[in-house]
Amino acid sequence: MSEQWYTGVVTKIVNETHNTRRYWIRVPEKAAFEFKPGQFVTLDLPIHEKKNKRWRSYSIASHPNGSPEIELVIVLLEGGAGTTYLFNEVREGSELLLQGPLGKFTLPEPMEKDLFLICTGTGIAPFRSMVHHLHLHQLPHPNIYLIFGVRYEKDILYKEEMRQLEAEMPGFHYLPTLSREDSGLWTGRKGYVHSVYEELLADRRPANFFLCGWKAMIDEAKQKITAMGYDRHDIHLELYG
Numbered sequence: 257m258s259e260q261w262y263t264g265v266v267t268k269i270v271n272e273t274h275n276t277r278r279y280w281i282r283v284p285e286k287a288a289f290e291f292k293p294g295q296f297v298t299l300d301l302p303i304h305e306k307k308n309k310r311w312r313s314y315s316i317a318s319h320p321n322g323s324p325e326i327e328l329v330i331v332l333l334e335g336g337a338g339t340t341y342l343f344n345e346v347r348e349g350s351e352l353l354l355q356g357p358l359g360k361f362t363l364p365e366p367m368e369k370d371l372f373l374i375c376t377g378t379g380i381a382p383f384r385s386m387v388h389h390l391h392l393h394q395l396p397h398p399n400i401y402l403i404f405g406v407r408y409e410k411d412i413l414y415k416e417e418m419r420q421l422e423a424e425m426p427g428f429h430y431l432p433t434l435s436r437e438d439s440g441l442w443t444g445r446k447g448y449v450h451s452v453y454e455e456l457l458a459d460r461r462p463a464n465f466f467l468c469g470w471k472a473m474i475d476e477a478k479q480k481i482t483a484m485g486y487d488r489h490d491i492h493l494e495l496y497g
């Protein structure tokens with residue numbers, strides 16, 4: 257774990273959806289930004305005098321690739337000080353103070369049980385990193401179910417890329433699930449993420465759960481998964497707030 261602060265330079269910003277942006281940040285002090293898929297960085301944003309009120313954490317959405325650059329995917333929270341700053345003030349070429357890599361939300365070693373990666377919104381970030389990493393290095397893995405909840409089809413992040421990975425990776429199942437889509441054009445899963453893993457685990461086979469996103473989804477998933485008879489040690493969390 258690194259407690260040093262680095263100056264990163266924003267090299268590219270791309271709108272991923274109507275309210276979510278991808279930020280690429282290069283850290284020139286590091287020849288390669290080394291981290292484990294699933295880890296995060298903390299940004300020190302100039303939004304408050306007090307240090308601890310300036311810090312905002314973001315999962316690394318890219319996979320380790322030997323370069324000094326990482327990608328973050330950030331949703332604008334209305335009235336949120338950190339994301340308002342990132343969306344309104346930060347441009348390509350801007351500098352950001354960051355610390356990392358941090359966190360223990362990483363793939364189990366060895367991976368013996370089926371993996372259920374359950375997320376909402378930008379909670380997909382650490383899982384994108386993990387799945388790309390497994391694919392790139394052709395690492396052996398059990399069945400992986402990426403259950404990704406958003407409200408509408410327009411909110412889905414990395415859609416084409418995830419579909420491509422699913423086509424190329426035997427045992428990887430991509431399950432975007434929409435809670436509010438009612439256009440009639442969506443033929444995929446509807447409802448909340450919970451009904452998806454409940455259905456897939458009707459046989460109660462051994463499984464490992466990784467949950468990432470905001471409190472409401474995580475609390476509900478923890479409660480439902482333990483009610484299904486799984487041990488709390490099989491549940492790993494990355495709570496965004």
Ligand SMILES: Cc1cc2nc3c(=O)[nH]c(=O)nc-3n(C[C@H](O)[C@H](O)[C@H](O)COP(=O)(O)OP(=O)(O)OC[C@H]3O[C@@H](n4cnc5c(N)ncnc54)[C@H](O)[C@@H]3O)c2cc1C
Pocket residue numbers: 296312313314315316328329330331333335336337338339340377378379381470494495496497
């Ligand atoms: C380890 C970690 C990794 C994270 N990774 C990401 C990431 O990859 N992408 C990302 O967009 N965010 C991520 N977050 C959340 C991020 O750190 C900020 O909390 C978020 O960007 C809001 O910051 P803000 O200053 O705009 O809002 P604040 O003013 O700090 O937020 C106000 C309140 O809103 C809640 N909140 C914030 N966003 C949401 C939301 N979308 N839905 C429901 N409640 C919310 C917060 O819990 C807080 O109580 C992560 C958080 C942690 C702890």
